[in-house]
Amino acid sequence: MKKTIVFSLSLLLCLIACKEEKKDEVVTSTTVALKTKISPKDFEGIVEGDSVKLYVLTNKNGLEVTFTNYGQRVISLHVPDKNGKFEDVVLGYATLDEYLNSPRSFFGSIVGRYGNRIANGSFSIGENTYSLAKNNNGNHLHGGDKGFESVVWKVDNATSNSIDFSRTSPDMEEGYPGNLDIKVSYALTDDNELKIKYQATTDKPTVVNLTHHSFFNLKGEGNGDINDHVLMINADGYTPVDDGLIPTGEIDKVADTPFDFTKPKTIGVDLEEDFEQLKMGNGYDHNFVLNDTPKNDDGLVLCAKVLEPISGRTMEVFTDEPGVQFYGGNFMDGTTIGKSGKPYVFRGSFCLETQHFPDSPNKPDFPSTLLEPGEVYTSNCTYKFGVSAE
Numbered sequence: 001m002k003k004t005i006v007f008s009l010s011l012l013l014c015l016i017a018c019k020e021e022k023k024d025e026v027v028t029s030t031t032v033a034l035k036t037k038i039s040p041k042d043f044e045g046i047v048e049g050d051s052v053k054l055y056v057l058t059n060k061n062g063l064e065v066t067f068t069n070y071g072q073r074v075i076s077l078h079v080p081d082k083n084g085k086f087e088d089v090v091l092g093y094a095t096l097d098e099y100l101n102s103p104r105s106f107f108g109s110i111v112g113r114y115g116n117r118i119a120n121g122s123f124s125i126g127e128n129t130y131s132l133a134k135n136n137n138g139n140h141l142h143g144g145d146k147g148f149e150s151v152v153w154k155v156d157n158a159t160s161n162s163i164d165f166s167r168t169s170p171d172m173e174e175g176y177p178g179n180l181d182i183k184v185s186y187a188l189t190d191d192n193e194l195k196i197k198y199q200a201t202t203d204k205p206t207v208v209n210l211t212h213h214s215f216f217n218l219k220g221e222g223n224g225d226i227n228d229h230v231l232m233i234n235a236d237g238y239t240p241v242d243d244g245l246i247p248t249g250e251i252d253k254v255a256d257t258p259f260d261f262t263k264p265k266t267i268g269v270d271l272e273e274d275f276e277q278l279k280m281g282n283g284y285d286h287n288f289v290l291n292d293t294p295k296n297d298d299g300l301v302l303c304a305k306v307l308e309p310i311s312g313r314t315m316e317v318f319t320d321e322p323g324v325q326f327y328g329g330n331f332m333d334g335t336t337i338g339k340s341g342k343p344y345v346f347r348g349s350f351c352l353e354t355q356h357f358p359d360s361p362n363k364p365d366f367p368s369t370l371l372e373p374g375e376v377y378t379s380n381c382t383y384k385f386g387v388s389a390e
Helices: 002-028 097-101 276-281
Strands: 045-047 051-052 056-057 064-068 073-080 085-087 109-111 124-126 127-130 152-160 163-168 180-188 193-202 211-213 229-233 235-239 285-290 302-307 311-317 323-327 351-356 377-387
Touching: 056 163, 064 180, 097 285, 152 285, 211 351, 211 377, 229 323, 276 285, 302 323, 302 351, 311 351
Parallel strands: none
Antiparallel strands: 045 051, 056 064, 064 073, 073 085, 109 211, 124 127, 152 163, 163 180, 180 193, 193 377, 229 302, 235 285, 285 323, 302 311, 311 377, 323 351
């Protein structure tokens, strides 16, 4: 009798294990019926000895997000318009090879260790000064020559609507001190939210500023420019920059300037204004200092809201970060051909990167990005998609 019970229990455990394997298989299978035209096989490969795959998240409303663990990238994001038509609203490439062989891009990736710029590629912690790559007009940008977007991440867990990544950035990688253990989780909820949660710890004092870098066009990727998108940014202030796009250290009011998005307006309406900060960035490429309210049910501040008036698609951004970098696609020039075969034109996308402020390690009056041993870095960002009732 005991042998029969053991055998039955073993069989039951086997069946459960097989079922779980099939559940995970749905996430990575090359036979899943996807909205995206991207082939999962085109994202299968080995990069520096590590396996790379395509992963798929879906929700009950038909939203679909695909990821690769190379650079922890969102490859496609399908959301509906007011007529229920789904479009991919993020820019990117159709194959892993294009990401590997094209000039460095941040399409859909995580950015780190430090998102945005650090002046002169240098910062100090106590008596120690650290030198970083000067990879952007004499300054340091987005983690250096090989940032977090250019490495393979471990997938700790993948289900039909969530995925968890992890990695240890070794001491002095790209010049940053400390072994930094990072965990990032993404969840696609049935409220049409893509929730991102970051966590990191270190064994030496270091600086950390992680962010997500999807390039959005709510008309659909490659479908013209974004100047007619209607944008609200919940910020009464912003950090003006010098000609290297490094903050001056001041916080200026947005009122009575082209940087006032406190009331919704089209992105392009003030772009031709004779305003020095617009000339500095060839448009908008600035950090906005977020207000403290209102907050959603998760306690995250409403950062921004975007409406594409033709499709009716909307996107809200929520965060617990003090700032957001609004970038209006000013350095795009039509030479990059995207995954649908269309050129990515000048101002053909926008980014809303929730973050601490640029160059904070050198600006003691800015919110600190210092992480000490024994502390836990956390950051949260939610992109919520919808359709306008108007």
